[in-house]
Amino acid sequence: MRRVAGIILIILLSVSLFAILHRGLNWGHHSSQENRMRGVSSNALPRGNKAITAIEYQRMLNVGINVDWMTFAKVNHYYFYWRSRGINVPQYFKEEGFSNVRIRVGMDVVENKTVLLQLAEIVNDTLEVGLIPIITYTAPELRENPTSEAAQEHFVKWWETVANYFQGYPYLLSYDLLIESSGGIKSHPEVLNKVYSETIREIRKIDPYRLIFVTPSHVSSPFYLNELNVTNDGYTLAEWHIYASGPKGCSYNESYVEKAISSALKWSRKTGTPTWFGAWRPNCYPKAGGGNGPLCSMEVELNFSRAMVSALSKAGIPYDINSDVHFFDIASLTWYQSQESVLEVILHPQRTER
Numbered sequence: 377m378r379r380v381a382g383i384i385l386i387i388l389l390s391v392s393l394f395a396i397l398h399r400g401l402n403w404g405h406h407s408s409q410e411n412r413m414r415g416v417s418s419n420a421l422p423r424g425n426k427a428i429t430a431i432e433y434q435r436m437l438n439v440g441i442n443v444d445w446m447t448f449a450k451v452n453h454y455y456f457y458w459r460s461r462g463i464n465v466p467q468y469f470k471e472e473g474f475s476n477v478r479i480r481v482g483m484d485v486v487e488n489k490t491v492l493l494q495l496a497e498i499v500n501d502t503l504e505v506g507l508i509p510i511i512t513y514t515a516p517e518l519r520e521n522p523t524s525e526a527a528q529e530h531f532v533k534w535w536e537t538v539a540n541y542f543q544g545y546p547y548l549l550s551y552d553l554l555i556e557s558s559g560g561i562k563s564h565p566e567v568l569n570k571v572y573s574e575t576i577r578e579i580r581k582i583d584p585y586r587l588i589f590v591t592p593s594h595v596s597s598p599f600y601l602n603e604l605n606v607t608n609d610g611y612t613l614a615e616w617h618i619y620a621s622g623p624k625g626c627s628y629n630e631s632y633v634e635k636a637i638s639s640a641l642k643w644s645r646k647t648g649t650p651t652w653f654g655a656w657r658p659n660c661y662p663k664a665g666g667g668n669g670p671l672c673s674m675e676v677e678l679n680f681s682r683a684m685v686s687a688l689s690k691a692g693i694p695y696d697i698n699s700d701v702h703f704f705d706i707a708s709l710t711w712y713q714s715q716e717s718v719l720e721v722i723l724h725p726q727r728t729e730r
Contacts, residue, residue, distance in 0.1 A: 437694035440476030512552035519559035
């Protein structure tokens with residue numbers, strides 16, 4: 377019996393050794409497509425659970441993009457269609473050169489747990505490939521009914537639900553409380569301060585060091601940052617933006633851009649709270665018709681992009697463009713060729729300096 381046991385042990389050790397050698401010989405020889413399917417990236421960010429300060433996080437954000445993987449039904453369908461086939465969609469964005477994705481969520485995680493599960497899968501996918509995931513809530517009920525106590529309570533509950541679910545996740549994951557202070561809430565800074573205070577308090581009970589973004593009133597205008605009444609606890613940032621829908625009428629004002637940035641920097645120096653430019657769009661698109669357009673010429677788009685990138689880079693403010701559907705065709709997993717030169721300006725400005 378002992379001889380038989382010895383023979384079995386030798387066979388098992390041989391099989392294990394062969395498996396180890398086989399893995400070693402094949403390590404590092406996977407194509408980009410295989411990496412997408414495996415969810416592996418040699419440039420993956422650290423997955424540890426060490427807290428990251430707001431100032432450190434601002435430096436890590438670099439250039440990102442707003443994504444509609446949890447907003448538009450068609451985009452959501454294709455995201456999970458490809459995921460079911462082993463394709464990691466965020467890998468395409470990492471390879472293109474983006475550092476973060478602003479994941480826009482409009483659905484209710486409080487009553488619909490399927491939404492929460494899908495959101496978790498997207499967050500996991502982004503972390504796997506080394507992208508920073510930023511969850512942002514569109515909060516339609518609060519933006520349109522800002523004085524409604526029910527809407528305010530739901531907003532807090534929505535984030536409390538998210539915080540409970542993602543407790544313990546790497547601190548690369550952050551919460552951008554409100555995508556934009558548009559609609560009815562744009563003229564209610566007192567409501568914003570109230571719900572921010574209550575929401576942050578609930579999140580901090582669950583996750584004391586989670587990074588949180590707040591946005592000012594008047595459609596997230598940097599000129600109203602001084603109305604924010606949020607304590608700088610070292611883990612809070614402010615999100616602001618202009619030209620989120622692109623250069624209106626295909627024209628833009630560089631002086632206005634400079635004034636907006638100056639206002640944000642002045643507020644940041646005063647409060648010690650870093651800021652992030654959460655959304656700007658290089659071109660304009662018709663409100664109806666989905667992805668149809670763009671309305672402006674390529675010359676306008678390129679010049680506007682150069683102006684925005686130059687101003688923000690000089691100020692040291694990270695930025696996200698708006699949005700994935702105008703640059704990436706998720707149905708075919710391809711980047712629109714017409715936007716290649718624009719992405720080059722946005723992601724690699726040093727290569728395109730005139």
